[in-house]
Amino acid sequence: xxxxxxxxxxxxxxxxxxxxxxxxxxxxxxxxxxxxxxxxxxxxxxxxxxxxxxxxxxxxxxxxxxxxxxxxxxxxxxxxxxxxxxxxxxxxxxxxxxxxxxxxxxxxxxxxxxxxxxxxxxxxxxxxxxxxxxxxxxxxxxxxxxxxxxxxxxxxxxxxxxxxxxxxxxxxxxxxxxxxxxxxxxxxxxxxxxxxxxxxxxxxxxxxxxxxxxxxxxxxxxxxxxxxxxxxxxxxxxxxxxxxxxxxxxxxxxxxxxxxxxxxxxxxxxxxxxxxxxxxxxxxxxxxxxxxxxxxxxxxxxxxxxxxxxxxxxxxxxxxxxxxxxxxxxxxxxxxxxxxxxxxxxxxxxx
Amino acid sequence: xxxxxxxxxxxxxxxxxxxxxxxxxxxxxxxxxxxxxxxxxxxxxxxxxxxxxxxxxxxxxxxxxxxxxxxxxxxxxxxxxxxxxxxxxxxxxxxxxxxxxxxxxxxxxxxxxxxxxxxxxxxxxxxxxxxxxxxxxxxxxxxxxxxxxxxxxxxxxxxxxxxxxxxxxxxxxxxxxxxxxxxxxxxxxxxxxxxxxxxxxxxxxxxxxxxxxxxxxxxxxxxxxxxxxxxxxxxxxxxxxxxxxxxxxxxxxxxxxxxxxxxxxxxxxxxxxxxxxxxxxxxxxxxxxxxxxxxxxxxxxxxxxxxxxxxxxxxxxxxxxxxxxxxxxxxxxxxxxxxxxxxxxxxxxxx
DNA sequence: TTGTATGCGTTATCAA
DNA sequence: TTGATAACGCATACAA
Numbered sequence: 001x002x003x004x005x006x007x008x009x010x011x012x013x014x015x016x017x018x019x020x021x022x023x024x025x026x027x028x029x030x031x032x033x034x035x036x037x038x039x040x041x042x043x044x045x046x047x048x049x050x051x052x053x054x055x056x057x058x059x060x061x062x063x064x065x066x067x068x069x070x071x072x073x074x075x076x077x078x079x080x081x082x083x084x085x086x087x088x089x090x091x092x093x094x095x096x097x098x099x100x101x102x103x104x105x106x107x108x109x110x111x112x113x114x115x116x117x118x119x120x121x122x123x124x125x126x127x128x129x130x131x132x133x134x135x136x137x138x139x140x141x142x143x144x145x146x147x148x149x150x151x152x153x154x155x156x157x158x159x160x161x162x163x164x165x166x167x168x169x170x171x172x173x174x175x176x177x178x179x180x181x182x183x184x185x186x187x188x189x190x191x192x193x194x195x196x197x198x199x200x201x202x203x204x205x206x207x208x209x210x211x212x213x214x215x216x217x218x219x220x221x222x223x224x225x226x227x228x229x230x231x232x233x234x235x236x237x238x239x240x241x242x243x244x245x246x247x248x249x250x251x252x253x254x255x256x257x258x259x260x261x262x263x264x265x266x267x268x269x270x271x272x273x274x275x276x277x278x279x280x281x282x283x284x285x286x287x288x289x290x291x292x293x294x295x296x297x298x299x300x301x302x303x304x305x306x307x308x309x310x311x312x313x314x315x316x317x318x319x320x321x322x323x324x325x326x327x328x329x330x331x332x333x334x335x336x337x338x339x340x341x342x343x344x345x346x347x348x349x350x351x
Numbered sequence: 352x353x354x355x356x357x358x359x360x361x362x363x364x365x366x367x368x369x370x371x372x373x374x375x376x377x378x379x380x381x382x383x384x385x386x387x388x389x390x391x392x393x394x395x396x397x398x399x400x401x402x403x404x405x406x407x408x409x410x411x412x413x414x415x416x417x418x419x420x421x422x423x424x425x426x427x428x429x430x431x432x433x434x435x436x437x438x439x440x441x442x443x444x445x446x447x448x449x450x451x452x453x454x455x456x457x458x459x460x461x462x463x464x465x466x467x468x469x470x471x472x473x474x475x476x477x478x479x480x481x482x483x484x485x486x487x488x489x490x491x492x493x494x495x496x497x498x499x500x501x502x503x504x505x506x507x508x509x510x511x512x513x514x515x516x517x518x519x520x521x522x523x524x525x526x527x528x529x530x531x532x533x534x535x536x537x538x539x540x541x542x543x544x545x546x547x548x549x550x551x552x553x554x555x556x557x558x559x560x561x562x563x564x565x566x567x568x569x570x571x572x573x574x575x576x577x578x579x580x581x582x583x584x585x586x587x588x589x590x591x592x593x594x595x596x597x598x599x600x601x602x603x604x605x606x607x608x609x610x611x612x613x614x615x616x617x618x619x620x621x622x623x624x625x626x627x628x629x630x631x632x633x634x635x636x637x638x639x640x641x642x643x644x645x646x647x648x649x650x651x652x653x654x655x656x657x658x659x660x661x662x663x664x665x666x667x668x669x670x671x672x673x674x675x676x677x678x679x680x681x682x683x684x685x686x687x688x689x690x691x692x693x694x695x696x697x698x699x700x701x702x
Numbered sequence: 703t704t705g706t707a708t709g710c711g712t713t714a715t716c717a718a
Numbered sequence: 719t720t721g722a723t724a725a726c727g728c729a730t731a732c733a734a
Contacts, residue, residue: 010507062478063712084433127412297621365727366729417726
């Protein structure tokens with residue numbers, strides 16, 4: 001349709017081009033194509049629509065954002081996108097946001113606490129309507145106050161801040177019930193006969209992970225199991241595996257259960273146990289936390305704590321877009337799912 | 352620091368504010384904070400920097416983009432972010448892009464071919480420097496021409512288009528060597544003694560999946576195995592599992608290998624085989640394609656074809672940012688990785 | 703080297 | 719209802 005030669009970069013089609021082609025003023029074209037109070041004469045309306053279609057007009061979003069003073073973007077900060085937990089979270093948030101016509105801009109901290117502040121700053125520059133911080137939350141973060149300042153400054157200019165899984169900051173928060181989830185799990189496992197448990201927390205001081213550890217220990221204690229060992233290997237598959245491999249033989253032999261604060265770590269522990277010649281679940285049970293769906297093919301199927309990611313995402317996006325100003329900390333339930341990796345302990349068990 | 356009351360939305364800090372606070376003109380502030388030819392007197396420079404820091408200035412990216420006529424954003428279109436393959440791809444692309452100071456904006460088609468066109472249109476509005484389309488590519492897409500038109504229009508205005516895994520369109524393309532990868536795999540498996548193979552392709556007509564099927568069949572044929580059956584179940588874990596479950600008993604019993612065009616499907620097949628009471632790999636071998644890293648915990652470890660995602664991402668980002676105008680179709684190697692799911696076939700094998 | 707004036711594409715305000 | 723005109727925040731050409 002566009003007869004001009006290829007190659008040389010041409011100017012994008014603007015609202016002005018459309019208006020001229022339709023023989024109307026530029027504001028009129030704007031009203032037809034993007035405006036809300038659409039009181040435009042049908043004949044004009046038709047001409048504008050036709051011109052826009054023929055020219056292949058696309059609104060310049062940055063320009064719109066600038067003129068309107070607000071964008072249709074939500075900024076999402078996550079730790080790692082290749083982590084199934086976070087990619088699932090991101091997917092849910094994108095779905096929820098798109099459902100209400102919002103675009104999600106993702107930034108990744110690569111698990112570096114310092115990067116978080118830089119990212120927030122950079123994201124602010126995009127003038128998003130809201131910033132959602134998911135899944136970092138260190139117990140004693142290096143630049144906590146600077147981050148708070150930055151976020152508060154953002155809020156002061158009309159932006160909304162929503163935190164997921166880090167209820168330690170003075171902003172809207174959505175969280176799972178980490179403590180209760182692993183407490184319930186611990187009680188169920190105790191009922192199944194587990195008595196010698198190793199809990200793998202996280203060397204990286206993450207608040208939610210700490211809660212999971214505490215909840216699990218508490219649950220066991222309520223069930224009369226008090227000899228639980230807690231260790232904090234590196235916060236990863238590799239960290240958990242290496243920790244398990246480094247366990248003294250005597251200690252490893254005593255174990256009948258390893259609970260790790262994430263499914264990822266639980267699988268690392270599982271790999272380590274097997275490398276040591278221990279059978280799972282025959283010799284040792286393994287349990288995790290998160291209920292990552294892509295793990296359905298792991299054998300044995302992993303006992304874990306399920307968190308309703310979609311509920312979290314929905315709540316987070318809702319909080320990010322509502323105009324309520326009361327600071328809410330909503331907790332989404334988490335509940336244990338016992339599967340093959342933790343069968344009932346029988347007397348025939350090794351120890 | 353900012354004494355003013357909380358609550359009421361305030362205006363964000365602009366370059367103008369900084370300039371005023373520093374007692375310089377706005378362009379000078381611009382030159383110090385964002386400009387390239389930084390010929391600003393040290394004293395002024397210092398004052399601007401200080402003012403910016405104290406006020407918490409963040410450049411308004413949309414405004415910058417508009418003034419400069421170009422943004423620092425790359426738009427990425429993928430099928431599904433919760434799919435480990437795509438999330439790994441997205442992670443790599445983000446990493447490569449961030450390394451050169453570019454931001455990545457992600458949009459998801461949810462595997463709907465029609466959505467692709469809408470998304471491209473919407474993304475264009477964000478005025479990205481480049482659009483990368485990853486991992487769709489239907490054999491006979493519904494609105495192919497409209498998509499091509501849209502992308503070409505985008506290119507005409509100076510944008511760059513890079514395709515990943517769909518070398519059927521007239522744009523820069525980065526692809527794995529699907530055909531060669533599965534051909535090599537087939538040859539290795541034939542060497543291991545596999546003779547009765549079921550190939551699971553994709554009911555959704557995806558070009559790269561077709562190539563994987565053809566390569567595998569060709570590799571077997573070269574090795575003298577010509578009785579290969581090819582079927583096209585739904586393109587998912589569920590599809591593969593259901594297909595395997597629906598297989599006639601006689602046919603299932605004959606099998607010694609199932610090759611699926613993705614790891615995801617291979618695992619679905621594996622689940623289905625086990626549900627039928629077949630042992631993997633003792634009775635039937637299973638192989639996939641993609642070498643998804645989060646599958647390291649699957650037992651038996653899956654034989655597959657490895658693709659160098661980071662190489663693909665690097666090449667894609669490079670192509671997206673270079674100013675070369677020659678249409679390049681770069682192919683990244685893919686090579687078989689034989690693991691536990693396809694051991695050498697012994698005479699003690701069931702059939 | 704610094705400042706003035708202008709333009710980027712859009713929306714919002716206000717007359718007409 | 720429609721159209722001139724003024725913002726929005728920033729970068730650049732040009733003048734000082």
